[in-house]
Amino acid sequence: MTARVARTGVLRQPGTVLFGPGERRHLPRLLAEVGRHVLVVTDARMAGVAEFEDLVAAVEARGITVSVFAEAEPDLPRENVLAVVDRYRGSGVDALLAVGGGSCLDLAKVAAAVLAHGGDIRDYYGEFLVPGPGLPVVTVPTTAGTGAEVTCVSVVFDREKGMKVGVASPHLEPYAAVIDPELTLSCPPSLTAATAADALTHLVETFTDRVKDVTPEFLAGHLYVGKNPLTDIFCRSGLTLLNSSMESVVADPSDIEARSATMLAAYNAGMAINTAGTAAAHAIQSPIGALTHTSHGFGVGALLPYVMRFNLPVRVAEFAEIGTLLGVADPGSAPLDRAKAGISRVEELLETVGCPTDLKTLGLRPRDFSHVADQAMRATRLTANNPRDLTHESVVEILRRGWDDDRTWWSV
Structure with a gap:
């Protein structure tokens, strides 16, 4: 009797995933593996939460320079990407930490690609158009739903085109994801x-x-x-x-x-x-x-x-x-x-x-x-x-x- 051969199985995933209440404690060590100047991408609501301030302080205590971009908006407008790249290109940022919902995580992933390779985010709309690895990104979701912490896709709203456009590339895969349910307790x-x-x-x-x-x-x-x-x-x-x-x-x-x-x-x-x-x-x-x-x-x-x-x-x-x-x-x-x-x-x-x-x-x-x-x-x-x-x-x-x-x- 011939055994039935299973269909092809395919999986893409970050190099490291840490899950559980309090697991954000690992962030200083993870970030020290990939950077000396970390750009933290978040939104205004999250930037005012005590847990966020504690997180940044713990990273800085590791001797890492931290810059914060706290202007991420819902549905990730292209203007957010332009702002991050304009402000931090040439600044010495060598890794990104994304803390927030799907738009924050998506912003960090595409900004990391443009900071590494130049051009405009529009150059990368579509599949497999990012030419190589971007700056390392560590993702920390504060909502439970988008899955953006582990995906190699970001969705950008281009106002001039009047539509959302995907940037899809294995090079957008995060270096690590830290999934800490305690960070969702402040979620509306x-x-x-x-x-x-x-x-x-x-x-x-x-x-x-x-x-x-x-x-x-x-x-x-x-x-x-x-x-x-x-x-x-x-x-x-x-x-x-x-x-x-x-x-x-x-x-x-x-x-x-x-x-x-x-x-x-x-x-x-x-x-x-x-x-x-x-x-x-x-x-x-x-x-x-x-x-x-x-x-x-x-x-x-x-x-x-x-x-x-x-x-x-x-x-x-x-x-x-x-x-x-x-x-x-x-x-x-x-x-x-x-x-x-x-x-x-x-x-x-x-x-x-x-x-x-x-x-x-x-x-x-x-x-x-x-x-x-x-x-x-x-x-x-x-x-x-x-x-x-x-x-x-x-x-x-x-x-x-x-x-x-x-x-x-x-x-x-």
Whole structure:
């Protein structure tokens, strides 16, 4: 009997990951390995938190010179990258420490590349266009959801282009990630909810992604190489963690165990999307976010019920397993029934954290459906991951159902 050969497994990850309450204590040692003048990238809110001041003091006590850029903005505008590069090019900065949410982490990763190689961030829009390693980056997330602490992708909002653009390169991979759940205790409830919705969407999308033929040539030119056995491990772990922690962290934001579980789930999600990639919900949310100025996490969460229904006909087995992982599938029922139970539980988790589950609530207008579909179809790096082929017409139908809160089951 011939043994069945598993599909190709592919994984990208930082060189070091430290996880757990209080693990920020390792930062001085990690930074001393790579730099003598560290630029700390954060935002105004985090810069005023006592834990941040203590962190900077501990790094300085190691004999490291510290500069702080505390002007990172949500949705990472290109202007933030220009400001960092203009201010610190030629300053002797030789490593970066990113402390904050996804925009802070993404800013540090792309700034490290431009500081090392010159030019404008626009030179690196796309895949595999960063010519070599940037300055070393250590990431410290203060939210549980984006996964940016372990990914080699940054998303930049280019106002002149009117759209978000990805910079995707293995050279953006952080040197190390330090994931300390204590740093999320000061995270506002609305941000906690939005980032949790983002993590849940990452896990569902990557677990149901397209499976690709990962030839050496394909791997050399594409960051996102599809669902595979290694990313599935992270998806299963993350979904199981969020199934209980999402409800707990909303009920008691000071619950460090719930914070830890949610943050570990977000890390799992980051590890999965770093190789498999996100799909339709993320492609469609970007133009919606530009029009409505609503949060990324709530945007992808609001789309997820309708994207799941669109993809269900070609991913019954995966959604059925999600139903089992989330403890709602009757083992004796048909796969389609288990799959529907899994989708319903995902929606329940989104509603638990207060995520809108329709597009009308986001402020999207029907007259914008065609424009959103046009823009979404341009995000080929993401649409190529969706398990069911997307067209302009199918995106418009997803939007229509989402606007109407139409959760009937979609069939081919």
